Amino acid sequence: MAGQPIIAARDLRVRYGDREILHGVNFEIPHGETVVVLGGSGSGKSTLLRTMVGLERPHSGEVLIKGIDMGKASREEKAALRRKMGIAFQGGALIGSMTVGENIALPLLEHSALEPSTVEVMVRIKLEQVGLSGFENFNPSELSGGMKKRAAFARAMAMDPEILFFDEPSAGLDPIMAAGIDNLILNMKKAYAITMVVVTHELASAFLIADRVIVVDKGHIIANGSIPELQASEHPRVRQFLDRVPDSDHDDDAVDHLRMYTEGIR
Amino acid sequence: MSPTRPNLLVRLGGGTEGALAYVGGLAQITGKSLALLVSSPLKRQRSLERAVHQAMKVGVGAIPIVSLITFFIGVIMALQGAYELSKLGAMQLVPALVAVSITRELGPLITAIVVIGRSGSAFAAEIGTMRVTEELDALETMALDPMAFLVAPKFLAMALMVPCLAVWSDFMGVMGGCFFGILGGGFSFTGYFTTTRNSLVLSDVMTGVVKSFVFGLVITAVGCQEGLSTGAGAEEVGRATTSAVVLSILMVILIDVVFTLLFYLTGGLT
Numbered sequence: 206m207a208g209q210p211i212i213a214a215r216d217l218r219v220r221y222g223d224r225e226i227l228h229g230v231n232f233e234i235p236h237g238e239t240v241v242v243l244g245g246s247g248s249g250k251s252t253l254l255r256t257m258v259g260l261e262r263p264h265s266g267e268v269l270i271k272g273i274d275m276g277k278a279s280r281e282e283k284a285a286l287r288r289k290m291g292i293a294f295q296g297g298a299l300i301g302s303m304t305v306g307e308n309i310a311l312p313l314l315e316h317s318a319l320e321p322s323t324v325e326v327m328v329r330i331k332l333e334q335v336g337l338s339g340f341e342n343f344n345p346s347e348l349s350g351g352m353k354k355r356a357a358f359a360r361a362m363a364m365d366p367e368i369l370f371f372d373e374p375s376a377g378l379d380p381i382m383a384a385g386i387d388n389l390i391l392n393m394k395k396a397y398a399i400t401m402v403v404v405t406h407e408l409a410s411a412f413l414i415a416d417r418v419i420v421v422d423k424g425h426i427i428a429n430g431s432i433p434e435l436q437a438s439e440h441p442r443v444r445q446f447l448d449r450v451p452d453s454d455h456d457d458d459a460v461d462h463l464r465m466y467t468e469g470i471r
Numbered sequence: 472m473s474p475t476r477p478n479l480l481v482r483l484g485g486g487t488e489g490a491l492a493y494v495g496g497l498a499q500i501t502g503k504s505l506a507l508l509v510s511s512p513l514k515r516q517r518s519l520e521r522a523v524h525q526a527m528k529v530g531v532g533a534i535p536i537v538s539l540i541t542f543f544i545g546v547i548m549a550l551q552g553a554y555e556l557s558k559l560g561a562m563q564l565v566p567a568l569v570a571v572s573i574t575r576e577l578g579p580l581i582t583a584i585v586v587i588g589r590s591g592s593a594f595a596a597e598i599g600t601m602r603v604t605e606e607l608d609a610l611e612t613m614a615l616d617p618m619a620f621l622v623a624p625k626f627l628a629m630a631l632m633v634p635c636l637a638v639w640s641d642f643m644g645v646m647g648g649c650f651f652g653i654l655g656g657g658f659s660f661t662g663y664f665t666t667t668r669n670s671l672v673l674s675d676v677m678t679g680v681v682k683s684f685v686f687g688l689v690i691t692a693v694g695c696q697e698g699l700s701t702g703a704g705a706e707e708v709g710r711a712t713t714s715a716v717v718l719s720i721l722m723v724i725l726i727d728v729v730f731t732l733l734f735y736l737t738g739g740l741t
Contacts, residue, residue, distance in 0.1 A: 258612050284614040298609035301600070312613045314517070360613075 209272065211236050211368060211400050212257060216266035219249075219256050226252045228424040229266060234417075239394050239401040241411040244421035245446065253421060254372055254404045258292055259283055270368070288316055291361030295373040297353030299345035299360070305332070306341030309360045316364065331359040335389060351382040358389060369393070371403040375410050383410065390414050408447065420446065497692040497722075500699075504623040511619060521624035529590040529625075530632030534639065537585050541640035544577055545569055545647020553656060562656055566663050567670030569648030574671060575734075578641040579679040580727060583686040586633055587719040591694040594625060595715035598698025599708040607699075622695045626688065633687030634680045641676060682730050686723050693719045 210233035219227040226249045234240050244250035255261045256268055259275040267274045270286050278286065299308045309328045313319055319327070332338055335355040345353060354374060361369055374390065375383035387410050394401065394414070405411060411418055411432075418435050420428035420443055428435055428443045438444065445452075511518065552568040598621060601607045610617050645667055652658035658666075697715040701707045 255608075260608050260611065287612055287614040290612065292609070292612045294605045294609055296604055298605040300606055300609070301604070302597070311615070315613070315615055 210234055210269075211271055212402070213269040214253075214257075214266070215269070217253075217256065217263050217268055218265045219252050219261055220264040221252075225264070226424050227256070230421070230424075230426045232419055232426060232429055234400060234402065237398045237400055239390075239403065239414055239416045241415035241418045242402065242404045242421060243406065243408070243411050243418050243446070244404075245406060248421045249424040250404050250406075250421045251372060254370060254402070257402065258290060258370055259287070288312075288364055289367045290370065291364065291366035291368070292370045293354065293357040293361040293372065293374065295376060297345065297348075297357040299353060299356055301345055303345075304341065305337070305343050305345060305348070305356045308345070308356065309363050312360070312363050327363070328359075331363055332356075334362070334393075335359045336385075351378050351385065354378070354386060355389065358393075362393070365397075366399065368400045368402065371401070371405075373405055374403060375405065375407050383407065386410075387413050408449075422446075493696075496696055497689070500618075500622065500696050501626065501688055501692045503618055504626040507616075507619045507623045508627055518619065518624055518627075521620075522627040525624050525628035526632050528593075529586065529628055530636060533582075533585060533589055533632075533636055536589070537582055537636050537640050538643045540585060541573070541578060541581055541643040542647040542650070544581055545573060545644035545649075546651050547647075548572055548577070548644070549648040549651035549656070553651070563666065565656055566645075566648060566652060566658070566666040570645055570667045570671050571675055573644030573648070574641045574675045574679050576679075576727075576731070578644050579637040579683045579686065580723070582633065582637045582640045582683060583690065583723045584720065586629075586636065586687070587690050587716055587723065590629070591690040591719045592712050592716050594691065594694030595697040595701075595711045596708055598622075598695055599701035599711040602699065602701045603703060603705065603708060617699075622691075622699075625695060626691050629687035629691040630684060631687075633690070634683040637679050637683035638676065641679060678730070678734050682727060685726055685730070689722045689726060690719045693722060 212234040214230050214232050216229045216231060217227055218225060218229050230253065242250045242253060252261060256263055257270070257275070259278070263276045267276055269275070270290075273282055273286060275283065275286070299305065300311070303311065306325075306328050309331050310324045313324045313327060314321070317324075328341060329338070332340060335358050337352060337355050337359065340348070340352070340356070345356070348356060358371075358374075361371075371390070375386050378386065390401065390403065391414055393399070401414075403411075403414060415432060417431055418428065419426055420435070422442045427440050428438050430438075435443065436447070438447075444450075508518065548569045549565055552565045553562060556562055556564050556568070598607070598617075601610075601617075601621075607617050610620055645664075648667075649658070649660065649663045652663040653660060656663075694715045697711040697718070701711040
């Protein structure tokens with residue numbers, strides 16, 4: 206197993222209808238690494254995450270999780286892999302008809318033979334880890350945005366996964382709350398030797414938590430390296446992103462916009 | 472040949488194809504759910520708990536409103552019947568008219584329409600919102616099949632509860648007729664019920680029950696199908712909910728026509 210990446214993408218192309226979002230991306234993520242996928246809005250980073258967890262099917266190429274192609278895996282293989290993954294969605298995606306405790310207990314009750322009393326204890330431990338002790342009986346609608354994200358982390362960690370995915374963990378939060386979420390990820394990184402993939406557009410957050418950064422721009426990977434390597438990058442789009450420079454003029458926007466519609470035709 | 476003619480044919484063909492594909496989708500979702508209910512013994516316990524929870528919501532929760540509506544439908548049927556029958560001096564036929572029209576037709580139909588309004592729309596809104604808020608994606612990534620988790624228990628609950636509600640609404644409709652019979656028709660309570668009992672045969676109630684069972688399946692299939700096909704945004708949830716209600720009513724009426732025709736041709740469930 207040693208040396209084999211836990212996640213790998215090979216010439217991965219993903220399309221929505223005729224529009225190609227990812228134009229043949231390649232990368233590898235080794236065991237235990239925290240990788241931040243950085244990119245602007247509409248860069249394709251969320252599509253990349255959705256493809257990694259098997260919610261989108263690649264048009265061509267492959268995405269391998271523990272050596273298994275998610276695009277071609279059977280239902281059973283996919284289910285087995287997903288039990289080893291935890292995903293914290295952007296808005297939390299907690300099941301609204303269940304309490305916070307029931308949400309976290311859900312994967313445990315469905316996929317393990319644990320006694321309900323044991324599950325209850327585990328739920329309490331998971332909630333404590335994310336700083337939400339005592340919120341078991343709250344409904345998701347009673348939680349703030351940051352608390353929902355924390356509860357979603359607790360649910361993602363419920364099955365003690367080997368890979369944790371985070372979709373925009375600090376988006377829409379105030380700086381203090383966002384810093385709290387970053388801390389939480391750092392603590393998880395220290396406590397468990399798990400692989401983490403964090404999709405974000407927050408530079409500060411990326412620099413704080415990442416072992417390695419993959420920069421996605423317009424469906425291409427334009428940088429893949431450690432933070433010092435990224436900071437030393439001469440790639441104009443990477444520099445623009447790091448230095449927070451807006452696009453030169455509106456014409457580019459318009460061209461990009463038109464390209465969006467014409468890409469499929471070429 | 473004018474260019475509008477082939478266009479019309481193309482559109483007609485496209486529409487027919489779309490409608491058939493939709494009905495095919497409904498059959499698929501129904502078959503898949505029923506297969507899941509039969510074939511997953513490990514999850515059956517929890518699936519059953521969810522079905523009981525749904526049954527309480529769609530069945531027990533609907534009793535007050537179904538009772539009220541069908542009671543008044545019974546009163547209306549008795550009033551309308553008495554209006555015509557009194558001219559012929561045949562007021563003694565009012566209980567039979569009410570009983571047969573309620574059990575064979577109006578009880579199951581009104582129940583189905585109330586259930587569409589309460590539960591079919593709720594299924595579409597619930598599943599549609601879950602699609603928009605990524606809850607369906609979350610279930611999938613937790614290796615939980617949304618069909619087994621959300622849809623199958625709803626089918627079980629509806630297949631059992633809609634026929635039960637229909638039988639209850641039959642009773643309440645007859646009670647409505649009886650209310651008029653006592654106050655305006657000169658019947659005694661026992662007299663009205665004896666006449667009702669003598670005018671009904673088991674097949675009158677059974678045809679209603681059979682129809683209700685199918686109505687239950689169709690309402691669930693349309694509600695869940697619309698919910699699952701919701702696109703992005705709150706507006707889409709509204710669209711899904713409206714479509715679920717409109718299409719369910721249309722489907723229920725169409726099925727009602729087919730079943731009533733079949734029962735008519737075969738002389739009912741004999």
